[in-house]
Amino acid sequence: MEPIVKEEAQKEIDRFAGTPVYVHLETTNGAYASHFNAKAHNVGAFIRNANVTYEHGKIISTGGGYRVGLKLELGWVYAEGLTDYEVDEQNRLLMAGHDEQGRLMVALEISETPFAHEADHHE
Amino acid sequence: MSKRVIVIFPHPDDETFGAGGTIASLVEEGAHVTYWCGTLGEMGRNMGNPVFANRETLSSHRKRELEEAVSVLGIDVVHLGYRDKTIEFEPLEEMVTHLRTKLEEERPDLVLTHYPGYAVHPDHDALGRAAVEAVKEMEEPPELWLHAISNDSEKDLGEPAITRDISDYWDTKWKAIRTHLSQADGMVDLLNREDQLERMKTERFYTGDQLR
Numbered sequence: 001m002e003p004i005v006k007e008e009a010q011k012e013i014d015r016f017a018g019t020p021v022y023v024h025l026e027t028t029n030g031a032y033a034s035h036f037n038a039k040a041h042n043v044g045a046f047i048r049n050a051n052v053t054y055e056h057g058k059i060i061s062t063g064g065g066y067r068v069g070l071k072l073e074l075g076w077v078y079a080e081g082l083t084d085y086e087v088d089e090q091n092r093l094l095m096a097g098h099d100e101q102g103r104l105m106v107a108l109e110i111s112e113t114p115f116a117h118e119a120d121h122h123e
Numbered sequence: 124m125s126k127r128v129i130v131i132f133p134h135p136d137d138e139t140f141g142a143g144g145t146i147a148s149l150v151e152e153g154a155h156v157t158y159w160c161g162t163l164g165e166m167g168r169n170m171g172n173p174v175f176a177n178r179e180t181l182s183s184h185r186k187r188e189l190e191e192a193v194s195v196l197g198i199d200v201v202h203l204g205y206r207d208k209t210i211e212f213e214p215l216e217e218m219v220t221h222l223r224t225k226l227e228e229e230r231p232d233l234v235l236t237h238y239p240g241y242a243v244h245p246d247h248d249a250l251g252r253a254a255v256e257a258v259k260e261m262e263e264p265p266e267l268w269l270h271a272i273s274n275d276s277e278k279d280l281g282e283p284a285i286t287r288d289i290s291d292y293w294d295t296k297w298k299a300i301r302t303h304l305s306q307a308d309g310m311v312d313l314l315n316r317e318d319q320l321e322r323m324k325t326e327r328f329y330t331g332d333q334l335r
Contacts, residue, residue, distance in 0.1 A: 001177055024178065030168050031244040035274065046166070046208075086177065094177050101308060102172035109178065117165040119182035 001084035001096060004066050006059055009085055012093045013057040013068065016110050023050045023070075023077055024109040049114050052077065065097055068108055079108040126154040129229060129265075130198075131222070131236040131254045133161035133210055133246035135189035136303040139196070141270045142235055143296035144289025145326045146196050151292075154233075156198040159225070160189060161250045164306075166207035172308040184305045191302035195295060211249035215256070218249075222257035231265045234258055238269035238329050241276040255334065267331030280335065283327040290324050 026046035033040040054070035054077065062080075070077040081097035088094055092111035096104050109115065128149055130138055138146060138158045146156055165182035176184045186202075193200045203221075205213065226234070237251030251269065258264045268285060277283075289296060301307055 001174060026166075026178070028166075028168050031246075035243045035272070038274075044208075084174070088177075088179065092179070094179065096170075096177060098170065098174055102170050102174040104168040104170055104178065107178050115179065117163065117178075117182040118180045119163050119165070119186045 001086045001094065004082060004085045004095065006061055006066065009059050012087060013059060016093065017054055017056050020051060020053050022111045022114050023052055024048050024107060024115050025050070025077060025079060026107040027105065068095065079106055081106045082108060126233065127229065127231040128154045128156040128233045128235065129226065129231040130156060130158045131234060131250060133205065133250045134164040134207065135160055135185040136306045139192050139296065139299040139303060142326055143196060143299045144292040145287050146198060147292040147295040148287065148289060150197040158193055158198055158200045159203055160200055161203045161205045161210060161246065162207040164207050167306065169306045169308065171305045176305050181305065188303045188305060192299045195299040195302060208246065210246045215253060218253035219256045219260065222253055223260050226257055226261060233266045233268060235268045238271035238276065241271040241273045241280065243272045268328035270328055280329060280333060284330040284333055285328040287326045288324065289326050293324055
């Protein structure tokens with residue numbers, strides 16, 4: 001992944017607008033947050049292969065990272081804290097936010113085909 | 124016949140971090156050890172530091188890293204095919220049957236897994252619970268060693284019956300830790316804390332009769 005270039009990412013978001021896509025959306029602070037800090041709460045959510053069509057999407061710079069919102073007919077897809085992105089060899093748009101130790105905090109991925117973890121293909 | 128040991132944990136690296144020294148010592152004692160790895164750790168948040176994996180490729184990295192780790196430890200690996208972060212939502216009965224059927228084929232002398240309810244990560248607790256139930260259902264149950272992680276385990280459960288000083292196998296364990304490159308940084312950070320390093324050189328397990 002590379003640091004997000006806003007204009008490039010916007011072009012990629014536009015590319016998927018108006019067609020049915022699969023979305024992976026995720027946030028996590030890890031399974032050990034409250035193990036190492038009794039005052040912390042483990043927080044996480046993911047949805048994998050949500051099949052949606054968005055009318056349009058927009059990426060906004062926040063200085064330290066980016067927010068992305070995708071407008072659906074009946075709702076929204078939203079992610080904050082994105083820092084890095086890539087278009088992979090399957091032409092999917094992968095975006096993620098990493099902390100200073102490279103740990104994933106948030107991910108938003110868009111694909112025309114359902115997501116399968118890479119190792120699934122060679123099992 | 125050599126001692127047959129099955130290690131049942133959910134993620135690539137649990138075997139090394141939690142029991143690497145014990146596994147290496149059992150292998151040196153002549154045991155035939157197989158790691159039944161529950162998932163590919165595909166939902167892990169460590170992506171390498173600097174980042175080299177992403178959510179879609181992480182599974183491949185971790186599978187490859189595990190292959191190197193088991194080669195360092197001198198054991199085999201079998202993938203159970205569950206999904207990272209979702210084990211607790213699988214029907215327990217189905218998992219118990221799955222594991223019991225496989226265990227009855229292998230007839231191990233010892234099963235090493237997580238202590239259910241005291242293993243912090245939901246996948247650890249869920250797979251540990253299924254493994255314990257599977258062993259209980261067997262006609263000739265193997266010995267059980269249970270790895271507890273949670274801070275309150277000793278308060279609730281007392282001292283683990285088995286304490287293994289693995290200093291002699293530390294080099295092997297360290298080498299295996301380093302093979303888990305995408306995950307190692309979080310671990311290595313931990314090891315920079317002296318108390319944690321000493322803790323890693325002792326591996327402790329509760330036994331089946333300490334279950335409650």
